[in-house]
Amino acid sequence: MLIGRKQLAKSWSFPSIDRWSIIALLIAGLALLPIAIILRMLLLPAPDVWQHLWATRLGEFLTNTVILLVGVGTGTVLLGTGLAWLVTAYRFPGQRLFDWALMLPMAVPSYVLAFVFMATFDYTGPVQKALRDWFGSSVWFPSIRSGGGAVFVMSLTLYPYVYLLTRAAFHEHALGTFEVARTLGATRLQAFFRVVLPMARPSLVAGLSLVLMEALTDVGTVRFLNFPTLSDGIFRIWHGMMDRDAALQSAAVLLLFAFAALLLERLTRGRARYVQEGSRGHGLVQVPLTGWRGLMATLLCFFVLATAFLLPISQLILWSVYELQQRMPEDLLAVYWRHARATLMLAGIGAAISVLAAVLLAYGVHLSRSPITRLAARGAMLGYAIPGAVIGLGVLIPLAWLDHTLNDLTYQWWGVLPGLIFTGSITGLIYAYVVRFMAVAYSSVEASLEKVSPSIEAAARTLGASPVRVLFHIHLPLIRAGMLTGAVLVFVDVMKELPITLLLRPFGYDTLALWVWQNVAESLWGEAAIPALTIVVADLLVVGMIIRSATLQRRAPMEREELARGDV
Amino acid sequence: MHLSSEPVALQLHRVTRRYGKTVAVNNISLEVAQGEILVIVGPSGCGKTTLLRLVAGLDVQDEGSIRIQNRVVSGDGVFVPPEKRRVGLVFQDHALFPHMTIARNVAFGLHRLHKAEIKQRVYEMLDMVQLAHMANRYPHELSGGERQRVALARALAPKPDILLLDEPFSSLDAGLRMAMREHIQRLLKGINVTTFFVTHDQEEALLLGDRVAVMNRGQIEQVGTPEQVFHQPATYFVAEFFGYTAFISGHVTSAGLETELGFLPQRLSLSSGSEVNILVRPDDLTVYPDENGTAYIARVGFQGMHCMYQVALPSGRTIYSLMPHTYVYAPGTRVRVELRPGHDLVCFTNERAISTGVSQVTDHHFAH
Numbered sequence: 001m002l003i004g005r006k007q008l009a010k011s012w013s014f015p016s017i018d019r020w021s022i023i024a025l026l027i028a029g030l031a032l033l034p035i036a037i038i039l040r041m042l043l044l045p046a047p048d049v050w051q052h053l054w055a056t057r058l059g060e061f062l063t064n065t066v067i068l069l070v071g072v073g074t075g076t077v078l079l080g081t082g083l084a085w086l087v088t089a090y091r092f093p094g095q096r097l098f099d100w101a102l103m104l105p106m107a108v109p110s111y112v113l114a115f116v117f118m119a120t121f122d123y124t125g126p127v128q129k130a131l132r133d134w135f136g137s138s139v140w141f142p143s144i145r146s147g148g149g150a151v152f153v154m155s156l157t158l159y160p161y162v163y164l165l166t167r168a169a170f171h172e173h174a175l176g177t178f179e180v181a182r183t184l185g186a187t188r189l190q191a192f193f194r195v196v197l198p199m200a201r202p203s204l205v206a207g208l209s210l211v212l213m214e215a216l217t218d219v220g221t222v223r224f225l226n227f228p229t230l231s232d233g234i235f236r237i238w239h240g241m242m243d244r245d246a247a248l249q250s251a252a253v254l255l256l257f258a259f260a261a262l263l264l265e266r267l268t269r270g271r272a273r274y275v276q277e278g279s280r281g282h283g284l285v286q287v288p289l290t291g292w293r294g295l296m297a298t299l300l301c302f303f304v305l306a307t308a309f310l311l312p313i314s315q316l317i318l319w320s321v322y323e324l325q326q327r328m329p330e331d332l333l334a335v336y337w338r339h340a341r342a343t344l345m346l347a348g349i350g351a352a353i354s355v356l357a358a359v360l361l362a363y364g365v366h367l368s369r370s371p372i373t374r375l376a377a378r379g380a381m382l383g384y385a386i387p388g389a390v391i392g393l394g395v396l397i398p399l400a401w402l403d404h405t406l407n408d409l410t411y412q413w414w415g416v417l418p419g420l421i422f423t424g425s426i427t428g429l430i431y432a433y434v435v436r437f438m439a440v441a442y443s444s445v446e447a448s449l450e451k452v453s454p455s456i457e458a459a460a461r462t463l464g465a466s467p468v469r470v471l472f473h474i475h476l477p478l479i480r481a482g483m484l485t486g487a488v489l490v491f492v493d494v495m496k497e498l499p500i501t502l503l504l505r506p507f508g509y510d511t512l513a514l515w516v517w518q519n520v521a522e523s524l525w526g527e528a529a530i531p532a533l534t535i536v537v538a539d540l541l542v543v544g545m546i547i548r549s550a551t552l553q554r555r556a557p558m559e560r561e562e563l564a565r566g567d568v
Numbered sequence: 569m570h571l572s573s574e575p576v577a578l579q580l581h582r583v584t585r586r587y588g589k590t591v592a593v594n595n596i597s598l599e600v601a602q603g604e605i606l607v608i609v610g611p612s613g614c615g616k617t618t619l620l621r622l623v624a625g626l627d628v629q630d631e632g633s634i635r636i637q638n639r640v641v642s643g644d645g646v647f648v649p650p651e652k653r654r655v656g657l658v659f660q661d662h663a664l665f666p667h668m669t670i671a672r673n674v675a676f677g678l679h680r681l682h683k684a685e686i687k688q689r690v691y692e693m694l695d696m697v698q699l700a701h702m703a704n705r706y707p708h709e710l711s712g713g714e715r716q717r718v719a720l721a722r723a724l725a726p727k728p729d730i731l732l733l734d735e736p737f738s739s740l741d742a743g744l745r746m747a748m749r750e751h752i753q754r755l756l757k758g759i760n761v762t763t764f765f766v767t768h769d770q771e772e773a774l775l776l777g778d779r780v781a782v783m784n785r786g787q788i789e790q791v792g793t794p795e796q797v798f799h800q801p802a803t804y805f806v807a808e809f810f811g812y813t814a815f816i817s818g819h820v821t822s823a824g825l826e827t828e829l830g831f832l833p834q835r836l837s838l839s840s841g842s843e844v845n846i847l848v849r850p851d852d853l854t855v856y857p858d859e860n861g862t863a864y865i866a867r868v869g870f871q872g873m874h875c876m877y878q879v880a881l882p883s884g885r886t887i888y889s890l891m892p893h894t895y896v897y898a899p900g901t902r903v904r905v906e907l908r909p910g911h912d913l914v915c916f917t918n919e920r921a922i923s924t925g926v927s928q929v930t931d932h933h934f935a936h
Contacts, residue, residue: 455661458621459659461625461626462624465677465679
């Protein structure tokens with residue numbers, strides 16, 4: 001680390017503050033403020049609010065949340081780990097294709113899959129209609145609009161998190177030890193359960209905690225499938241009952257759930273990284289599955305891929321085409337363009353600010369000699385684990401207060417009312433997006449900055465380059481790829497975001513995701529399909545990047561070269 | 569302690585750097601003459617790289633001052649940042665800028681010159697390291713040795729006052745390392761650049777240095793020519809650092825030294841009856857197989873042209889003996905050991921050398 005100061009540094013015994021740590025503390029403060037505001041609710045005694053909440057629907061919300069977490073957790077772990085082991089350890093028709101294609105369902109947001117399933121499998125949908133036509137009206141079909149339906153849908157869209165991480169762990173570490181276990185007399189199955197799985201456990205739990213965070217923040221799926229959890233409950237209380245205090249108290253409870261998921265992740269995170277960075281064993285000799293066993297494996301993978309990806313994609317395309325034929329395209333395009341423009345703007349600004357903050361933090365951690373900078377950067381990342389509804393409310397409260405105070409003051413001093421400057425504009429919306437998604441940008445910026453060896457910087461300095469020149473000629477060109485990746489990730493996250501947008505969007509800023517939400521509420525599947533398809537296509541871009549890096553791991557030398565040139 | 573005929577290019581005065589409770593560099597004073605190659609050698613963690621970083625301005629000492637060309641660059645309330653110090657730096661990992669071509673890498677430090685001048689200087693430097701044909705390649709397209717030469721050309725392009733080399737050869741494989749050492753030594757001597765070279769490799773230090781400074785635990789144990797640090801080590805540490813060192817105990821008499829390997833007619837300025845430890849290197853001894861010998865071969869290390877014998881003495885001490893490979897004795901062979909050094913041996917009390925006719929090395933000025 002370089003020294004930019006003119007004075008001689010003295011040895012110190014307590015952490016010092018420098019320019020970078022002040023910037024980092026500032027960003028962390030802004031990022032933590034909304035979370036702190038909701039957390040504070042737990043300390044405020046509100047017995048009548050609680051009495052009222054218990055009397056109404058809090059019990060239901062809590063029960064449903066727990067059911068959803070347990071169900072989706074179990075579902076994703078079974079699907080994700082099972083499929084990862086299947087494609088890693090066995091050979092069967094289509095195995096090489098499924099190896100990457102099984103990550104594709106990531107591109108379909110849960111709420112999109114939920115409404116496609118609703119339209120397809122609900123009482124009035126084509127499947128049940130056909131069944132009634134064949135077997136008569138008494139035929140039983142499980143209701144998709146239920147807890148089971150929500151668990152099913154979210155397991156299908158979220159299992160790739162577990163799949164991705166356990167698959168990486170299987171590939172990178174476990175295989176060599178698997179063979180050792182076999183030579184020590186374990187059968188394939190024993191070796192899997194006694195050696196491979198325990199070694200992959202940190203990755204598995206890391207994937208699981210991401211799944212739980214997603215399940216906690218979701219409002220679309222549970223609303224569409226009528227299985228109100230805490231997140232959805234907050235909106236029902238906020239919009240339906242207009243009860244601010246009750247909504248805030250529920251948000252505080254939801255925050256506790258989020259902390260539990262976060263704790264799960266933190267407890268295993270360090271070890272997960274260890275596993276993923278460990279030396280790569282050479283590939284496992286895959287056992288060929290022939291005959292009906294191979295067929296079963298192929299069918300299983302295909303079934304998952306078909307229900308979680310192929311079905312929704314083709315249904316969305318069909319609806320979109322039908323819709324475009326039915327309606328006046330100009331009319332539809334005008335509405336589409338309005339939503340797309342709002343989305344582009346919000347996601348663009350959100351991504352730009354997130355990347356800027358991420359670069360400041362990552363560069364600060366890199367340059368600062370104060371441990372406070374690292375600590376602050378870590379604190380600033382907390383938002384990714386916090387449900388959107390919590391962040392949304394946490395942003396709304398201080399901004400509303402600011403608006404009130406501002407109006408009071410200007411009225412007292414000049415007799416003017418400037419109106420709702422913060423809550424009436426996109427300020428709050430952008431603020432909340434950045435709080436929630438900055439971590440995504442940070443991890444990709446930091447990853448590319450870490451690959452820049454400190455000696456490169458030192459070499460540049462001794463060659464006469466000032467710190468500013470080093471930033472612009474060495475670091476920024478080298479981390480450009482990471483910044484771009486981070487921007488794309490945040491952009492797509494904002495694009496499909498629902499709870500924050502629902503809470504904070506000012507008039508005229510309906511995003512594509514919100515358009516889906518409104519159309520589904522009115523059962524306008526066709527109209528919901530067009531924005532939903534747009535979101536899925538954008539998301540495919542991200543999933544494509546993830547698939548590329550996940551499969552690149554096996555072509556490491558080439559990747560290194562590309563990284564060296566900074567053009568990944 | 570410098571080449572008396574040349575002016576001082578780099579001067580460190582009582583430099584100390586601490587990290588918390590660790591003292592990485594402890595009160596070091598050094599001078600490097602214009603055009604001299606000074607090698608700092610020591611085990612990893614001895615503080616040699618910290619010392620280099622202090623000179624480069626990549627770190628700041630807690631006490632003491634550093635002067636380059638008689639200008640204070642650090643200390644006495646002054647701190648000149650690395651970009652204004654006129655030092656060139658070559659790292660072990662080469663630290664080439666991966667997003668720039670070779671030519672642009674070399675041109676990086678020349679941004680204050682005119683375009684035509686830059687171009688001319690870049691090709692001059694690339695010619696010097698024989699890589700002009702690679703000018704438009706990217707670093708990842710080059711071999712390790714080529715990257716090393718580019719890094720050197722880049723560091724030398726702005727005509728630095730001091731060239732700093734931080735283990736520049738340790739990332740190269742053994743064969744290439746030998747060739748690169750020779751190539752670079754010739755090159756540095758050709759342009760007469762003052763060089764501050766840090767390495768952990770004692771062979772490299774002896775080969776390349778005009779003078780060698782042996783560092784241990786943040787302190788300099790000895791500075792001298794390669795011959796001096798090898799043949800007249802000032803401390804146990806320096807003696808042991810250059811390998812295959814053994815000590816036998818000696819009893820001082822008025823005529824010389826009595827040892828378990830016989831009498832040495834070597835006089836010391838110590839009173840009779842004192843005990844000393846005598847440094848014995850593998851080339852000072854010869855072993856003969858002898859059934860009545862009191863010593864025996866403990867281990868044999870076959871080194872190609874030679875065999876290195878580890879010999880156990882009756883006192884329990886172990887000595888080394890280097891013999892041509894025409895004699896191969898099996899472990900366990902009884903031997904007689906003859907000590908015929910042909911020169912005075914270095915004697916130690918309290919792990920420090922005592923003068924043996926030759927005055928102590930560190931007090932001396934040497935013309936090279």
